Amino acid sequence: MAVSTSKFNYIDCDPELCIGCQICEYVCSYTKNGEYNTYHSRIRTVRVDEVLITAIACRTCESAPCVIACPQKALSQDPVTGTIQLEVPKCDGCAWCIDACDFGAISMNHEAKLVEICDQCEDQEDGPQCVKWCPKEALALTTPDQRAQKSRKKLIKQEIIGPK
């Protein structure tokens, strides 16, 4: 898998904890579009097989390829949070950003002809709603460094204490 070079926060999912319930998608689509529709969720569960299940949202890459790819200059990256901002009037739904994203984290709203990207619920007082709702605490707002630290700790723990 491609690796994000981000220093910014992003929504991370721990595949060992994710049960594939998709509750994150209902909550996301409701928060962003006012109705429950996983087609308009900015976070997507990915079911590779019966047990390999996780969820993916925008990874807030540095020098984000989607921003570079956009021929209409409709996308920009917030220098503080790293989230991708969409200038609605400029977007013509050409989907180049979707092609450019290594994480498959951008989706198309076919009715509105606009792309939809996770903004970490910047308008919500209590932060990303998917993280708030996730029943198994598989989702977290984190940075790649924090995620790596967690992985290192887990690895050492597994090697010393065992898998449980």
Add this chain to the structure above:
Amino acid sequence: MFGYSGKILHIDLSEKKSWVEEKSEDWYKMWIGGVSMATRLCWENITPGCDAYSPDNPICFANGIFAGTPVPVGGKYGLASKSPMTGFIGDSLSGSWLSIALKRASWDGMVIHGASDKWVYIFVDDDRVEFRDASKFLGLGTFATEEGIRDELADDQVRSATIGPAGENMVIYANVTNDGRQAGRTGHGSVWGSKKLKAVSVRGTQGIKVADPETLNRLSFDITKAAQGPHTSKYRILGTSTNVLNMNKLGLLPTRNYQEGVFEDAEKVSGEYLHEHNRVKTIACAQCPIACEQMSMVKTGPWAGAMTGIEYECLFANSSNLGVSDINAAIKLIEIADHGGMDAMSMGISISWAMESFEKGVLTKEDFKCEQYPDGFELTFGDGEAAVITAEMIRDQIGIGKLLSQGTKRASEQIDKERGTESYKWAMHSKGLEPAGYEARGLKTFSLGSAVGTRGPCHNRTAAYDPDITGQVDRFSVDDTRGKLARETEEYAAVYDTLPLCKFIRRCFTGKADRAGAWPMIADLINATTGWDFEYDDIDLIGERAHTIKKAFNIREGWKRTDDTLPYRWMNEPMTKGPSAGHFTSDEELEYMKDLYYKAKGWDNDGMIPKKKLTALGMPDVAEQIGV
């Protein structure tokens, strides 16, 4: 209308056409969804008295009221057809993304009529219906078919219900499978096979709106968080397989074709053992924050790599019930059932009938010939390898598999007729359906609940074991409370099966699972979704109406009081070992309890529903149809 689109999609496989039926808000208030609405659709669209495999037997889907919303465990659909096993209503539920896709495609239900002359699958793409060639998916397992269709249609969010080779071969207890979950028990897969219908796939792209999203979100959030606490720990940590040891301790774990209720190797096939040695991951159904499905894998030996979700009912049927103490054989057997698209319970119990028949000399080595064993093999209790070969022969209709693919009732009838034997005495079924994994001889209230079950003896449609196991009543004797208890527990279950909500959430509303603990919040959830004003009593009515339409369906198909019975063994042979030793349910006890039950239901002594009762429930049209 919120929560519903007001539209039922009708599809005709014979004529390859479709049409839309509009239903009124009052109709939805009566039938709600799930098994209730599915049964009602079947009631309205079947030709009464038709053969279950005839084109006149429709396949009826009914969506859930909460599908596609954040209401925990509300992503389920009901499925109904006349059952080829029982000749009565076959109503099943499945936790699934299919229900959500169907909801987003704006269909409250779907009725599939007729039969196709070539193998097809139906693709419902929002409001467009397409009949697509299924020949390239023939012979593929349930999971592989789903993936194949997703690849063909190039959309991850297309959801399918499929049948496996067992359904194509019309194994009578074949299932319909979606997203790794089964609409199981009464043989839906063989009905689909009779129609040459390999799958139903749905893409729904429209958003779902509810009457009061703020309230619905608030309630759902609280229930989601409560579902991580002690009320669900049994399901979350070990899953339902934890029942193996619980049942064994009570002398209720069906062992060697229900000969006994204790298994000496219960530890080796327990949920605890499975968790330690075979668990890969715990996963959830659609929209479920609990997650009880213990994905388990065989790690060593000839079946290494076999993996599927293990639950108690499938586990008992394919371990203790076969005398098999090798957990790997049990996992392999359940995998064959799940991927082949068969009911793992009926499959295991059909194999255990064959094992006992072999040990009693009714079946011989001659009967078990196959390519691998041209002189036949021996099928004895405890032999996991022989059981695995037998299961594959059932799925593929080879040799003895043909007989065993028709379930214990038909297999024993055929053999007894041909050979003058009495294998019906250990054919474990009532109404033609194999029972659940609770030895009813040690659970008197549950023995009543099993005998009167509208789809046969079932642990999902009645919770009558609950008063027995919790000690509310003496589980070894009968008294005049049992009729009322059987009624209450089956109507309680019918509420959950109709909304539908998974019953594992029942303690998460307030901590108490009884009606007083759950009904007020269920009413709030319904009202926030639909804008209705349901109260406590309306929730009771949901359950009573759901159960009544199922019973009325059976009456119209010729049900008689004598159909409410138990397997011969449960009524004639006391167990000899363990804490339930010495017990069985006598004919006298059962008839006494049936009297009490029919009375508690407000029915006459023949078990028929009087006109007065049907009118009071708002079902005068049903009264007219069944001639009362």
